[in-house]
Amino acid sequence: MTWVLWRQHRTQVAVLGAILAVFAVLMAITGNQMAHDYEAIRHCGDCRGFGLTRSYNLPRTVVNLSVGVPVLLGVFLGAAMMAREVEQATNVLAWTQSVTRRRWLATKLGTVLLITVAIAGGMAALVTWWSRTMNSLQDYRFEALQFDIQNLSPVAYSLFAVALGFAAAAILRRMLPAVGVTVGGFFAVRLFIELSVRPHYAATRHATFALFAPTVRPRGAWMVGTKLLDGNGDVVRGPLRMPAACRAAVDRLSADQCVSKLGYKVVSSFHPADRYWPFQWIEAGIFVALAALLVAVGAMVVLRRDA
Amino acid sequence: MTALPITTTGLGKRFGRTWALRDCTFEVPEHSLCALVGGNGAGKTTLLRMLAGLSRPTTGELEVAGRRPADDPAFLADVGFLAQEIPLYRRWTAEDHLAFGAHLNPRWDGAATRDRLRRVNIPLERRIEALSGGMRAQVALALALGKRPRVLLLDEPVAALDPLARRDFLGTLTAAVADEDLTVLLSSHLLADLERVCDHLVLLSAGHLHLCADIEEIVAAHKVLTAPARETAALERDHHVIHVDRTPRQVSVLARMGIGPIEDGWHVEDVGLEEIVLAYLGRTESREVASR
Numbered sequence: 001m002t003w004v005l006w007r008q009h010r011t012q013v014a015v016l017g018a019i020l021a022v023f024a025v026l027m028a029i030t031g032n033q034m035a036h037d038y039e040a041i042r043h044c045g046d047c048r049g050f051g052l053t054r055s056y057n058l059p060r061t062v063v064n065l066s067v068g069v070p071v072l073l074g075v076f077l078g079a080a081m082m083a084r085e086v087e088q089a090t091n092v093l094a095w096t097q098s099v100t101r102r103r104w105l106a107t108k109l110g111t112v113l114l115i116t117v118a119i120a121g122g123m124a125a126l127v128t129w130w131s132r133t134m135n136s137l138q139d140y141r142f143e144a145l146q147f148d149i150q151n152l153s154p155v156a157y158s159l160f161a162v163a164l165g166f167a168a169a170a171i172l173r174r175m176l177p178a179v180g181v182t183v184g185g186f187f188a189v190r191l192f193i194e195l196s197v198r199p200h201y202a203a204t205r206h207a208t209f210a211l212f213a214p215t216v217r218p219r220g221a222w223m224v225g226t227k228l229l230d231g232n233g234d235v236v237r238g239p240l241r242m243p244a245a246c247r248a249a250v251d252r253l254s255a256d257q258c259v260s261k262l263g264y265k266v267v268s269s270f271h272p273a274d275r276y277w278p279f280q281w282i283e284a285g286i287f288v289a290l291a292a293l294l295v296a297v298g299a300m301v302v303l304r305r306d307a
Numbered sequence: 308m309t310a311l312p313i314t315t316t317g318l319g320k321r322f323g324r325t326w327a328l329r330d331c332t333f334e335v336p337e338h339s340l341c342a343l344v345g346g347n348g349a350g351k352t353t354l355l356r357m358l359a360g361l362s363r364p365t366t367g368e369l370e371v372a373g374r375r376p377a378d379d380p381a382f383l384a385d386v387g388f389l390a391q392e393i394p395l396y397r398r399w400t401a402e403d404h405l406a407f408g409a410h411l412n413p414r415w416d417g418a419a420t421r422d423r424l425r426r427v428n429i430p431l432e433r434r435i436e437a438l439s440g441g442m443r444a445q446v447a448l449a450l451a452l453g454k455r456p457r458v459l460l461l462d463e464p465v466a467a468l469d470p471l472a473r474r475d476f477l478g479t480l481t482a483a484v485a486d487e488d489l490t491v492l493l494s495s496h497l498l499a500d501l502e503r504v505c506d507h508l509v510l511l512s513a514g515h516l517h518l519c520a521d522i523e524e525i526v527a528a529h530k531v532l533t534a535p536a537r538e539t540a541a542l543e544r545d546h547h548v549i550h551v552d553r554t555p556r557q558v559s560v561l562a563r564m565g566i567g568p569i570e571d572g573w574h575v576e577d578v579g580l581e582e583i584v585l586a587y588l589g590r591t592e593s594r595e596v597a598s599r
Binding site: 307 | 356378403406
């Protein structure tokens with residue numbers, strides 16, 4: 001069985017491995033260069049960062065594009081692994097050898113998920129390593145995009161995407177619809193979790209600022225949102241309308257001062273930096289659990305349904 | 308005593324609301340090369356796939372090589388199946404398929420399989436997608452035979468082959484049946500081929516079983532009776548009339564002969580398998596038309 005799977009997936013492994021290798025070379029060169037450049041300017045005060053981020057725009061874009069890796073794995077490993085077999089009826093060939101369908105499926109799923117972890121894990125390790133300079137400069141790794149491409153979460157997303165591709169192909173039995181469901185389903189779930197669930201893994205902390213004072217982002221924090229409160233502590237929705245008490249103000253400056261005196265303030269909600277790892281684990285846990293569920297559903301369909 | 312290669316009792320399969328196969332009870336004797344015939348949609352593929360353990364029956368029982376189909380290595384090792392689509396991994400070579408068979412089958416006979424493919428001049432190093440239909444069928448057959456099953460199920464394997472490739476294919480098959488402890492159930496529309504190589508026949512029509520017997524016995528039991536225009540009522544009482552062909556001058560009856568006598572005046576003639584099969588297939592069609 002192992003030989004069969006190797007023969008079947010060696011092209012995919014070679015292609016994915018080659019892409020990973022090219023990416024690794026690119027990351028190694030630019031990552032080291034950037035760390036070196038950073039050493040040179042790290043003591044110059046305010047100039048830090050700006051020049052550096054600009055001159056590494058291209059590799060940075062490439063790194064950010066790795067957010068798409070999970071869905072690609074979902075299509076090329078997950079959906080392809082079942083849909084291609086069924087479309088060419090080679091599953092019938094495999095299921096009429098002396099190996100049970102159960103064993104065939106278990107070995108195949110195990111292999112594909114292992115390849116997924118290897119490729120996604122390699123990619124995530126490279127991205128995390130490359131981002132260390134940017135992380136120490138700006139520490140944005142808790143913010144949406146960076147959170148999604150460093151450390152654990154990209155590996156969990158990849159497992160989820162591959163499981164989704166497998167389940168879709170097992171149920172729909174055709175490549176194109178399975179790819180559609182994989183891509184659409186992946187983005188829907190990812191966005192839903194990111195926008196509506198992840199902010200609530202823990203209660204946000206709040207920081208209050210005077211109306212026209214600059215809001216300060218605690219180092220390494222994930223800024224979830226800001227809101228404007230009036231003198232009574234009620235949230236102001238929409239654009240701020242000039243309160244009646246301040247309509248007499250003659251110019252902009254005195255109007256600002258008048259409004260500030262009424263007690264208007266800005267409240268930002270955020271998750272502090274020390275929640276980064278708990279959040280990574282929760283996020284990864286959710287997607288691994290979803291992946292397990294999809295694998296179970298897909299496997300049940302493959303084992304129960306007539307071929 | 309070893310169990311019969313194939314036995315079914317009241318076997319039926321329903322897809323949605325339509326029955327693809329219904330109330331199908333038959334046995335196939337050991338070491339036979341059994342033809343499975345029937346029109347399109349008669350239920351041949353449905354029957355073969357249930358026997359191979361690929362799909363589950365809606366009703367009834369079946370045993371292949373003494374076992375109920377199950378996701379079990381012992382059952383799978385005893386049953387070979389070649390699907391209508393002749394599925395093979397397109398980008399693999401024949402050699403890869405030999406390794407595939409060797410890795411997945413405990414009783415794999417590599418030497419004989421390689422020999423079989425060499426005898427029909429299959430280039431082992433070429434990809435399947437570069438082989439002709441006949442060559443692919445040979446590779447698939449060699450793969451199915453190489454696992455040394457006790458029962459081999461073939462779903463229209465020669466449908467797409469030219470006469471020469473068909474002869475080679477059936478030659479490989481008959482040689483294998485002669486050499487080994489093997490029973491074959493083979494579906495096809497090519498009655499002439501079947502009559503040449505098969506010794507047993509199962510006839511399905513519109514999801515029902517009509518005949519299952521030794522071919523020689525079938526041919527011996529069926530006769531064509533002709534006479535100048537006359538009634539067939541007496542004949543139908545004692546014999547099983549399959550088909551009646553009436554012209555103003557003459558009536559011609561194809562019947563399975565019962566034990567009763569034949570009235571005088573009928574001219575009795577032997578009839579070929581092809582005609583018998585056509586009579587059975589035509590009968591259900593005309594019945595269906597009549598019942599609509």
